[in-house]
Amino acid sequence: MRRKIPSIQSLCCFEAAARHESYTRAAQELALTQGAVSRQIAALEEFLGVPLFKRTRHGVALTPTGVAYARQIAGRLNGLERDTIDVMSAPASGGAIQLAAVPTFATRWLLPRLADLALLHPEITVHIETQTRPFMFSDSGFDAALYAGTAEQLANWPGTRATLLMQEEVVPVASPRLLAGRGRWQPRDLLRLPLLQQSTRPDAWRQWFEAMGASADPIRYGPRYELFSMLTMAASCGLGVALAPRMLIEPELARGELRIACDRPLRGARGYYLVTPESGEERQDIVDFRDWLLARSGPQASASRPARE
Numbered sequence: 001m002r003r004k005i006p007s008i009q010s011l012c013c014f015e016a017a018a019r020h021e022s023y024t025r026a027a028q029e030l031a032l033t034q035g036a037v038s039r040q041i042a043a044l045e046e047f048l049g050v051p052l053f054k055r056t057r058h059g060v061a062l063t064p065t066g067v068a069y070a071r072q073i074a075g076r077l078n079g080l081e082r083d084t085i086d087v088m089s090a091p092a093s094g095g096a097i098q099l100a101a102v103p104t105f106a107t108r109w110l111l112p113r114l115a116d117l118a119l120l121h122p123e124i125t126v127h128i129e130t131q132t133r134p135f136m137f138s139d140s141g142f143d144a145a146l147y148a149g150t151a152e153q154l155a156n157w158p159g160t161r162a163t164l165l166m167q168e169e170v171v172p173v174a175s176p177r178l179l180a181g182r183g184r185w186q187p188r189d190l191l192r193l194p195l196l197q198q199s200t201r202p203d204a205w206r207q208w209f210e211a212m213g214a215s216a217d218p219i220r221y222g223p224r225y226e227l228f229s230m231l232t233m234a235a236s237c238g239l240g241v242a243l244a245p246r247m248l249i250e251p252e253l254a255r256g257e258l259r260i261a262c263d264r265p266l267r268g269a270r271g272y273y274l275v276t277p278e279s280g281e282e283r284q285d286i287v288d289f290r291d292w293l294l295a296r297s298g299p300q301a302s303a304s305r306p307a308r309e
Helices: 008-020 023-030 034-048 064-089 103-120 151-155 187-192 204-211 228-236 250-255 284-297
Strands: 053-056 059-062 095-101 124-130 144-149 160-174 195-198 221-225 242-245 266-277
Touching: 008 023, 008 034, 008 064, 023 034, 023 059, 059 064, 095 103, 095 284, 103 124, 103 144, 103 250, 103 284, 124 284, 144 151, 144 160, 151 266, 160 204, 160 228, 160 284, 195 204, 195 228, 195 242, 204 242, 204 266, 221 228, 228 242, 266 284
Parallel strands: 095 124, 095 144, 195 221
Antiparallel strands: 053 059, 144 266, 160 242, 160 266
């Protein structure tokens, strides 16, 4: 079946002209003449049957249809270029994994360990983009996802298989300066300190105190922060105590910027998973990547299973 797609040359000319709103600057960027750009866009408009530009006193301007089409075409041309570069740069025996990942886990846990993956599997390249919510793999271009959530949430992500990498354990941490003068802190002792909050986990402190068998009333809440990076920085600066996943604060603990105030971890329902499409035969690089993740994740890791039974 012949696809109803215009020529790549005409699309490239249109995308550049739409970005600059100028045939002249588009021609300079593409090393073409202005006439060549004009002819390509005219051919594209004829192919589509709608005008994409209108003439103005100052040159050209996009029509409403042109604005919408330019937005769509720019993303697809960028994706086509990225895929082409991947093929050109990848080793003949390897592959590139397009990975969607929650940003904190990718930055704090995955990236520091990718050098080890490169040593074991130099043929694998991992490209990472941030994504926090479930999505349709068939529409995204992603091969796999690192997802943070609960098993119940994964049950609402159809057509996928999920591999548990680790359960999340949270511990209260603070600056050593804030904790100075007391060797051991009990859960109720922390109520004397400002309790830093994270916007996405408003009930975290109450759940921790309840799990420790300590009444949390009244809670002396401290400032609230949206990002995990803000929360850990605030704790490092002595602004209060933060509840943080232990595996995401390893660098701060190792450098002595944070100290565990009360080593009473709470393991909740939240975990970190590798999610892949359920349909089709898995590529070998995905299998190798999963095996490597499982080996680095410790005894909590589990075998793959469909996200929805």
